[in-house]
Amino acid sequence: xPPLLKLILIRIGLGIxxxxxxSVVVFxxxxxxxxxxxxxxxxxxxxxxxxYEALREQLGLNQPVAQQYVSWLGGVVVGDFGNSLxxxxxxxxxxxxxxxxxxxxxxxxxxxxxxxxxxxxxxxALRRDGKFDISVSIGSLSLAALPEFVTGIILILLFATQVFxxxxxxxxxxxxxxIFEQLDLFILPAITLTLAVAPYITRxxxxxTIEVLESEYVMMARLKGLPERLVLNRHAVxxxxxxxxxxxxxxxxxxxGGVVVVEFLFAFPGIGSLLVDSVANRDMPMVQAICLIIAxxxxxxxxxxxxxxxxxxxxxxxxxx
Amino acid sequence: xxxxxxxxxxELIEPAVTHADVRRSEWLMIIAEAWRMRRTKIGVAxxxxxxxxxxxxxxxxxxxxTEFVAPPYSAxxxxxxxxxxxxxxxxxxxxxxxxxxxxxxxxxAATVIGLGLGVTLGLITGYxxxxxxxxxxxxxxxxxxFPQIVxxxxxxxxxxxxxxxIVLMVGISHAPRIARxxxxxxxxxxxxxxxxxxxxxxxxxRKILFNEILPSITSPLLxxxxxxxxxxxxxxxxxxxxxxxxQPPAADWGLMINENRLGIVIQPWPVFVPxxxxxxxxxxxxxxxxxxxxxxIGIERDxxxx
Numbered sequence: 001x002p003p004l005l006k007l008i009l010i011r012i013g014l015g016i017x018x019x020x021x022x023s024v025v026v027f028x029x030x031x032x033x034x035x036x037x038x039x040x041x042x043x044x045x046x047x048x049x050x051x052y053e054a055l056r057e058q059l060g061l062n063q064p065v066a067q068q069y070v071s072w073l074g075g076v077v078v079g080d081f082g083n084s085l086x087x088x089x090x091x092x093x094x095x096x097x098x099x100x101x102x103x104x105x106x107x108x109x110x111x112x113x114x115x116x117x118x119x120x121x122x123x124x125a126l127r128r129d130g131k132f133d134i135s136v137s138i139g140s141l142s143l144a145a146l147p148e149f150v151t152g153i154i155l156i157l158l159f160a161t162q163v164f165x166x167x168x169x170x171x172x173x174x175x176x177x178x179i180f181e182q183l184d185l186f187i188l189p190a191i192t193l194t195l196a197v198a199p200y201i202t203r204x205x206x207x208x209t210i211e212v213l214e215s216e217y218v219m220m221a222r223l224k225g226l227p228e229r230l231v232l233n234r235h236a237v238x239x240x241x242x243x244x245x246x247x248x249x250x251x252x253x254x255x256x257g258g259v260v261v262v263e264f265l266f267a268f269p270g271i272g273s274l275l276v277d278s279v280a281n282r283d284m285p286m287v288q289a290i291c292l293i294i295a296x297x298x299x300x301x302x303x304x305x306x307x308x309x310x311x312x313x314x315x316x317x318x319x320x321x
Numbered sequence: 322x323x324x325x326x327x328x329x330x331x332e333l334i335e336p337a338v339t340h341a342d343v344r345r346s347e348w349l350m351i352i353a354e355a356w357r358m359r360r361t362k363i364g365v366a367x368x369x370x371x372x373x374x375x376x377x378x379x380x381x382x383x384x385x386x387t388e389f390v391a392p393p394y395s396a397x398x399x400x401x402x403x404x405x406x407x408x409x410x411x412x413x414x415x416x417x418x419x420x421x422x423x424x425x426x427x428x429x430a431a432t433v434i435g436l437g438l439g440v441t442l443g444l445i446t447g448y449x450x451x452x453x454x455x456x457x458x459x460x461x462x463x464x465x466x467f468p469q470i471v472x473x474x475x476x477x478x479x480x481x482x483x484x485x486x487i488v489l490m491v492g493i494s495h496a497p498r499i500a501r502x503x504x505x506x507x508x509x510x511x512x513x514x515x516x517x518x519x520x521x522x523x524x525x526x527r528k529i530l531f532n533e534i535l536p537s538i539t540s541p542l543l544x545x546x547x548x549x550x551x552x553x554x555x556x557x558x559x560x561x562x563x564x565x566x567x568q569p570p571a572a573d574w575g576l577m578i579n580e581n582r583l584g585i586v587i588q589p590w591p592v593f594v595p596x597x598x599x600x601x602x603x604x605x606x607x608x609x610x611x612x613x614x615x616x617x618i619g620i621e622r623d624x625x626x627x
């Protein structure tokens with residue numbers, strides 16, 4: 001087997017292993033529940049022993065834990081997360097619309113933050129210690145520290161309530177209206193996410209670009225007398241591609257978690273706000289489904305990034321031959 | 322650091338102490354170096370100011386935090402009620418003065434737990450290698466796959482919104498990130514002569530980890546502490562904001578934002594002031610962490626390490 005292929009297969013194997021362990025954690029967490037799911041569904045009616053036992057039987061709670069896990073995982077693999085304890089409907093059905101909304105929100109935030117951080121990261125690295133670099137550095141250091149809800153509330157105060165009232169403070173996306181007709185509802189949440197993630201990514205990118213620019217092969221290319229444009233295009237950029245890909249993955253992984261607080265703040269109907277509601281209602285099947293989805297996004301984003309990195313980075317590619 | 326030169330003569334007599342002393346003073350050097358930067362001074366000043374406010378706040382507060390002093394969402398009135406009243410008629414200024422302690426204390430506790438756990442795991446994996454290293458790192462990868470707030474919410478959904486739980490979970494969610502830093506530092510230190518010497522003397526493994534290696538990796542951990550404290554403040558405040566942290570009628574900055582956010586159009590102060598204070602606090606701790614980080618890089622560059 002070619003070493004490159006082997007490397008990629010090992011990485012995929014590790015990704016699948018991580019996903020499997022993630023599902024174990026999500027399932028095991030609910031086993032720590034004082035009482036069990038049947039008790040949670042019935043509430044006070046659990047005192048009715050006959051009903052309680054019947055429901056336990058129906059939910060398969062009398063089976064050994066390992067068997068319960070296997071049948072749960074079997075359902076998850078084909079997209080069946082069971083029924084919501086609160087709305088009594090299949091989790092998958094309740095989630096579909098929410099996943100779509102969150103996906104659009106994350107996509108907008110990614111489209112704003114990835115080019116922004118790539119641009120700022122490379123400019124600040126090229127003009128290192130210049131005025132622009134210093135102001136971006138101070139700004140990103142401050143913004144990177146702020147929790148998302150702080151940025152979001154300040155944006156609401158500025159643009160939706162106290163200072164200007166240009167944008168809606170609450171994002172009640174109407175499921176009967178196409179998303180592109182209500183994009184104004186996505187603006188503030190998307191900007192909040194962007195302001196939270198872009199500074200962090202910009203800082204990483206600036207550091208890795210500087211590392212490339214100071215590397216021996218770029219110095220060598222310069223010493224050979226190559227024009228600066230060629231040095232950048234042929235030697236610096238290919239080596240900076242790997243960090244750029246990693247950054248995109250980091251960005252997506254971060255956004256998947258960032259939606260929780262931001263959606264709650266804007267009452268945006270996505271999986272993040274649904275997670276908060278489900279945690280408050282102790283709707284375990286829903287919590288399990290959303291936690292799994294978010295963790296899977298993280299694992300898959302990283303996996304894709306690692307594979308792309310293996311394919312594009314000159315050092316890895318040639319080092320293997 | 323030039324370990325060979327420093328250690329070689331003395332190690333036969335007392336291998337660990339000499340070296341550990343040298344490295345022990347390194348974190349003092351880093352603090353001194355960081356203190357020369359303006360950003361560190363600004364960060365420490367702001368952080369100190371807010372901690373002071375949180376500590377003495379309850380003594381200078383004009384009312385009791387649970388006392389009803391005015392109709393809900395009353396506008397600010399000079400001398401009587403500088404920031405107006407909240408959704409239920411409490412004095413906002415009083416609750417702001419009371420509400421900082423919990424955020425800061427819970428965040429500190431979570432950071433200490435995360436550091437303790439992460440450093441222990443980092444030391445063990447960095448020193449043991451092989452299958453222990455491999456399997457622990459795999460498990461940490463799994464924890465890493467959950468965004469910190471999602472991991473915490475997963476367990477809150479099972480056990481309910483308890484303070485000990487959110488502090489513990491925030492700490493646990495920090496652990497893999499801290500462990501990676503500690504592991505990398507340990508890998509490097511474990512090759513040094515003074516560790517080899519201690520091994521040759523038959524010093525027990527636990528003592529090698531905590532008495533020999535740990536004092537030598539405090540510098541990167543110092544930076545980690547500042548960084549994780551910043552995130553802890555944000556996470557703990559966010560959990561209260563989501564309704565899973567401090568519970569009413571407690572006075573807490575995160576909770577205040579949750580309670581009063583629907584009245585933001587009529588009475589912005591009970592939301593804006595806590596938001597501002599949390600924001601400034603995280604900026605301050607991040608400035609300190611950045612100062613320490615820069616000092617660490619600077620010193621490593623000067624002494625030829627890293």
